[in-house]
Amino acid sequence: MDRARWQQALTLLSICLALAFALAAVGSSHWCEGTRRMTKPLCQDPLGGLNCIHFSRASGSGDRQRDDSQAVQYIWETGDDKFIQRRFHAGLWLSCEENLNSTGEQCRSFLSIIPAEEQGILWLSIGAEVLDVFLILASAILMGSRVTFHSSRCNWLKVDASVALLMVLAGLLGMVAHMMYTTIFQITVNLGPEDWRPQTWDYGWSYCFAWGSFTLCMAVSVMTTSRYTAAHVKCPEKQRVQTDSGNPPYNVSRPEASQCAWQVGATPSTAGHDLVNISGHPPPGATGKMSVC
Template identity: 30%
Template sequence: MGAYFHLIRLASVLFVATIALSCTAFVTSHWTVGLHRHTKEQAASNDTTKAPKEVAYYTTFHSGYWQQCKQIEEFSKAENCTLILVMIPDGERTEMFMSIGLEMLSILLLMLGTVFNMAACCRPETSPKVTAITAVLAVLAGLTGMLSRMMFITIFRFSIEIGPDDQKPYSWTYGWSFMVAWGGFLCCMVTAISVLHAYTIAVLEKQERWAIEQWLQQSAPLVRPDPPPPVSIPHTPAITPASRTPVKRVDWNRVPENMIMGYPFCQQTAI
């Protein structure tokens, strides 16, 4: 069970890392970052008769599941943040709610998987069943998280295409929140693989123990020592008054004196 417990401990660490990465990406607003192009009129410094020319300048923006923040002015750190649900088209709000719900479900499944994984580590007797449930939760968490992020990116692209021209970004790319989210997805998949490997080890060890127990039960009559032979106790006939041998009395008068000289009792009896 050494390899099994090592994999379970590794899965616990990966579960915690996945939850931390997923929550960080979910609450931050740097999934997409880009530039908005603006124009302003700039008058000629010397010739006042010439029409002012337009000069382009750029401001940054970043958006996430909850809000989109835009830079107010060029070279300024001040930002104007707006709820993302207000900015997306009305027809896409249902999909946006589904995306947020799937991301929350993914984090909830990860938390449940962490609890079941710790239970498998604390109670080895139920390890195969609990480990199987943990693996299923890890896979479901990864799939729901992936689906949520794909829906969010699709909604963002669609909002850019059908949105007004003044809100369309000049250029955009994926931000660090997007990278953190997919890093959490990779950790989640590695967690699922580790738990599945631990489940395989637990099942194989359980089958091996069962096979050994069956072999011992089948081979037990063959290796059992032979019982000792029965001890035969000879039959002693009962002694009855008729079978008793009469005791002969000694006539001390007929015994020579030299044989009874050392026995005072016998001498007295003889006298």
């Protein structure tokens, strides 16, 4: 495999990796991860539990019936013991948090959590992410055809130029979409519903995949543009060499003045006319044919 073919295969691999990163980021819900502080629920079983509040009821004395509405609950947990930390993760589509018994997760739409005035920005972010995926997919198809039908012709340069343009557009769209989502999440942390606001949070692996896809897009665009520029400079020279080799020039030397005139037939010379008049007029008494350059 020559160097050009190797560079094209490496470019195709980078585009496929960027596409995989973008798809994983868009489809997952681990853009942001953290913990949420919530109050423990009351114990529902007589033995109690670690994730609930233990309490006791005041019992009636004598034969009087106990009025549950007047009963007093004595809660033993105070301070930080009344709260529990629950892990959560959120993405473009869902926000999920673990159950109290840690046997699963309960999820809800992230669109229903953010403030109403920010929902339009979230849709713009989602649209930019989806368009980013389609642009990378189109670049992968074009570069795949470039590698499959390998040729050194100059008409393939248009494919390299198209791939460079599509990848830089995909990278810019992805960058804008990531920044919009980050802004929306930070606003939701401050202004979101009380039963969702996290206590601590950080970016997850999906967010890293999204920015990794952006980095690959820009790197592929730079590599393809550099290869296109180098090939665009060499292509006219190559075409000129091929044209010159197909039509070799004829090196015809101009005849000397002494050879411009030659005698075709027999031309007897008379005395005193040893030199032939090359002006086009034969000397007097000369017969025969004569050619003059």
